[in-house]
Amino acid sequence: MMKNAILTLFLLFNLSFGFAQQQAFDVKVIGKGQPILLIPGYSCSGAVWNETADHLKNNYQLHILTLAGFAGVKPIQDPVLQTVHDQLIQYIKTNKLKKPMLIGHSLGAFMALWVSSSQPDLFGKIVCVDGVPFISALTKPETTVASLKDDPRFNKEAVINNFKSIPNDNYVANMTQMMLYQVRDTARAKQIAEWSFASDRTTLGSTIVEMSLTDLRTDIAKIKSPVLILTSIFNTKENSEKIYNEQYAALKNKTIKVADSKHFIMYDAPEWFYSAIDNFLNQK
DSSP: OHHHHHHHHHHHHHHHHHHHTOOOEEEEEEOOSEEEEEEOOTTOOGGGGHHHHHHHTTTEEEEEEEETTSTTOOOOOSOHHHHHHHHHHHHHHHTTOSSOEEEEETHHHHHHHHHHHHOTTTOOOEEEESOOSOGGGSSOTTOOTGGGTTOGGGOHHHHHHHHHTSOSTTHHHHHHHHHTTTOSOHHHHHHHHHHHHTSOHHHHHHHHHHHHTOOOTTGGGGOOSOEEEEEOOBSBHHHHHHHHHHHTTTOSSEEEEEOSSOSOHHHHSHHHHHHHHHHHHHOO
């Protein structure tokens, strides 16, 4: 009996230790200077920031992330984004990064808002590239998490199963066509599609639901850092400004700029994008 009890405790300890040690993201570090964390969007590799990194690396130390389960990185247990949030904060503390700045695209912008709302004294300036604090309220500001509770579109198991049921055949070709609604260049669209194909299907499903059911619109009032918000065109420039001002209403120290671009602003309008972030990062 005693041996069985000891063995059980040993197995439970190792199981819990294994979960605790799951790596929520891969990191590539380049450059020297004040640290900037670059967080990619949904399903994307950190390579989505390659050109941005080339632009910034002579003046900053860049920590380029790829989240677990995306673009071939090993997946982790659910809740994925909560684990990314927790480990990102711990990564900064462990590596003693002083007031690191954050640049996030889409889901990456959401993550930047989340961690800086949780630890407002930990971060420097923040750049949100076409990302919002509550994606489910993008077109209906009255939407709440409670109102989505019984909506079948946010049933995590069903969403994951839908992703798993997508055939591998023609996945990249079909996804490339879909991505052309988000980026202008076909080669870019194909690369994004390939990252999606290399992503874990369970992670694709679980993270989109987790983000869709997390509302940061009130929490962002806690952020102390200046925030630059870059948005693409939603039908018209005026509509983009309206949507983003609604989403970010609680955030005091913000600047909103609208790019003549689809969702991947750093690909569609690179010179405009670099100018916007350079001016913002260089402001005292």
